[in-house]
Amino acid sequence: MKQLTGFLKPYTRLLIIGPLFKLFEAILELFLPFLMSKVIDIGVANKDKNYILVTGGIMLATAVVGVCCAMICQYSASLVSQGVGTDIRNAMFGHIGTLSNAELDKFGTASLINRITNDINQVQLAVAMLIRLVIRAPFLCIGGLVMAFVIDIKLSIIMIIVLPVFVLILSITMMKTVPLYRAVQNKLDQIALVLRENLSGVRVIRAFARTDYEKERFGRRNREYSDKAVRVGKVSALLNPLTSLVMNFAIGAIIWFGSIRVNAGNMATGEVIAFIGYVTQILAALIVISNLVVIFTKAYASAGRVIEVFETKPSIKNKVNSKDGKEVIHNNIEDISGDIVVEFKDVSMSYRMNSEKKDDPGHNESGGSDIEHITFRVSRGETIGIIGGTGSGKSTLVNLIPRFYDVKTGCVMIDGIDVRDYSLDVLRAKVGIVPQKTVLFTGTIAENIRWGKEDATDEEVRKAAEIAQAAEFIESMPDGYETRIYRGGVNVSGGQRQRITIARALVRKPEILILDDSFNALDFVTDAALRKAIRLNTKDMTTFIVSQRASTIRSADQIIVMNEGEIAGIGKHEDLLINCDVYREICQSQEMQNKVL
Numbered sequence: 001m002k003q004l005t006g007f008l009k010p011y012t013r014l015l016i017i018g019p020l021f022k023l024f025e026a027i028l029e030l031f032l033p034f035l036m037s038k039v040i041d042i043g044v045a046n047k048d049k050n051y052i053l054v055t056g057g058i059m060l061a062t063a064v065v066g067v068c069c070a071m072i073c074q075y076s077a078s079l080v081s082q083g084v085g086t087d088i089r090n091a092m093f094g095h096i097g098t099l100s101n102a103e104l105d106k107f108g109t110a111s112l113i114n115r116i117t118n119d120i121n122q123v124q125l126a127v128a129m130l131i132r133l134v135i136r137a138p139f140l141c142i143g144g145l146v147m148a149f150v151i152d153i154k155l156s157i158i159m160i161i162v163l164p165v166f167v168l169i170l171s172i173t174m175m176k177t178v179p180l181y182r183a184v185q186n187k188l189d190q191i192a193l194v195l196r197e198n199l200s201g202v203r204v205i206r207a208f209a210r211t212d213y214e215k216e217r218f219g220r221r222n223r224e225y226s227d228k229a230v231r232v233g234k235v236s237a238l239l240n241p242l243t244s245l246v247m248n249f250a251i252g253a254i255i256w257f258g259s260i261r262v263n264a265g266n267m268a269t270g271e272v273i274a275f276i277g278y279v280t281q282i283l284a285a286l287i288v289i290s291n292l293v294v295i296f297t298k299a300y301a302s303a304g305r306v307i308e309v310f311e312t313k314p315s316i317k318n319k320v321n322s323k324d325g326k327e328v329i330h331n332n333i334e335d336i337s338g339d340i341v342v343e344f345k346d347v348s349m350s351y352r353m354n355s356e357k358k359d360d361p362g363h364n365e366s367g368g369s370d371i372e373h374i375t376f377r378v379s380r381g382e383t384i385g386i387i388g389g390t391g392s393g394k395s396t397l398v399n400l401i402p403r404f405y406d407v408k409t410g411c412v413m414i415d416g417i418d419v420r421d422y423s424l425d426v427l428r429a430k431v432g433i434v435p436q437k438t439v440l441f442t443g444t445i446a447e448n449i450r451w452g453k454e455d456a457t458d459e460e461v462r463k464a465a466e467i468a469q470a471a472e473f474i475e476s477m478p479d480g481y482e483t484r485i486y487r488g489g490v491n492v493s494g495g496q497r498q499r500i501t502i503a504r505a506l507v508r509k510p511e512i513l514i515l516d517d518s519f520n521a522l523d524f525v526t527d528a529a530l531r532k533a534i535r536l537n538t539k540d541m542t543t544f545i546v547s548q549r550a551s552t553i554r555s556a557d558q559i560i561v562m563n564e565g566e567i568a569g570i571g572k573h574e575d576l577l578i579n580c581d582v583y584r585e586i587c588q589s590q591e592m593q594n595k596v597l
């Protein structure tokens, strides 16, 4: 909880002012029944108009001051809760940005979105309630009780009987509803998940005629949610009639016994009315307290989910010296040793290991690996083709170069230095990657390309687009490079999207370019033209091309053939055709396919 309470610190002043004014309002509220009793017992009893007017005026002033106090408190509560919510959201967004792929994989996008929206909203609501009601409600309860005792101790016995019954009803309802509220929240999460998947995958759903299936899936989740919500509603629905019953019973008893005491001359009529006022205040405050418990229970569960994100530390970070705790990093690009740009030394990697905490004592490094015993060397300026069946580990292999994941054993070296010894910024500046899943951002095409290099000139943007074979279609658009890209790039075709992302990687002129299955939406002619342009225009750049197509990588300087997480063969196309069965099979199957086509 410490992480979250820290967010309240900048608002300490308002956190004191708000409840203080609310407390003042509660004190004034407690005065009203007392003043009322005086109006009845003195003013009305003695037909003293003046007294009635003066006391009535005081009551009015008390009410007005009370409203002003409540408004100041409300204002403070809004400032603090909105401020805290905004600060937590900003901090969480920043923190998510520092997390490595392994942690992001663990949470999943939908869950992170829910945490940064719904869960923080719950915490925000709890902060507002904390300021507005946490002091007021118990104060009204205790204050009302004290005032009632001051007015008439004997009549207060009714309160002593009624209060435990009232508290019992509230406790039972809470015990039943709180777990249900948690379940409702979980169901709401599941609805959000299905909704997100559906909205982002709407085209696939339609293409595979899965609309009805998805409708049924959403309907099922919605039904589960509404069932739980109805159950909560049923239990909560009992609360109001039961509490009203007890409250009316208490008021009836007060009137009954109060009138006996008034007749006996032990009490004044106004005191009975004030007594009823206090009982009503106490019981209403108890209902507020029970609602607060529900809000805080929900907020507690949400706070836990928010804290879980903050407590998750990036598994991939700059290396730290165990002696002085300082970062040990190679920022020095001159450190380049020899001609070998990339070297894998007996590398194994497991996603499971990356997502588990490595410092966890129970952590086991002996589990299976997703890629194993990968060893190869790449010289400056070479083009490396990586081919293999689906799931054979091609993307996993290239993701180790910019250190998106850490190796389990062995090491990945760039320019003779272990990638773990680099500052992440320096390492990633060396690498331009075009991921398998193309992602564009809302903005113009030029802005999207400049993601690769913020200060790229128009000429650099144009040149990158030209090499990526994107210039022609961009320039044929009415707004050219200023054409707006809508969310995720829905207004450009798959192949156009791929070429813009390639231009984005090229504009920074990286030392190492990784194209992870980035040609799969391109026709063969564009594919060949693109490879040729890259070869001609980026002499010293080392290029990794991951592809399922043998024709895309056949002219590479080295081809790595992946099979079930291991290297099945490495060499040139001609050698592999002779020495590597897996490669030969891939080529033969694709040749046959081409013939058939």
Ligand SMILES: Nc1ncnc2c1ncn2[C@@H]1O[C@H](COP(=O)(O)OP(=O)(O)OP(=O)(O)O)[C@@H](O)[C@H]1O
Pocket (backbone or CB within 6 Å): 105, 351, 352, 370, 388, 389, 390, 391, 392, 393, 394, 395, 396, 397, 436
């Ligand atoms: N983020 C991840 N979390 C857990 N396992 C993963 C993750 N990404 C890939 N894997 C697993 O690692 C193995 C290798 O996957 P990888 O994506 O590297 O294969 P690939 O050869 O690139 O396949 P494709 O050509 O289909 O993209 C697969 O078994 C896959 O299920």
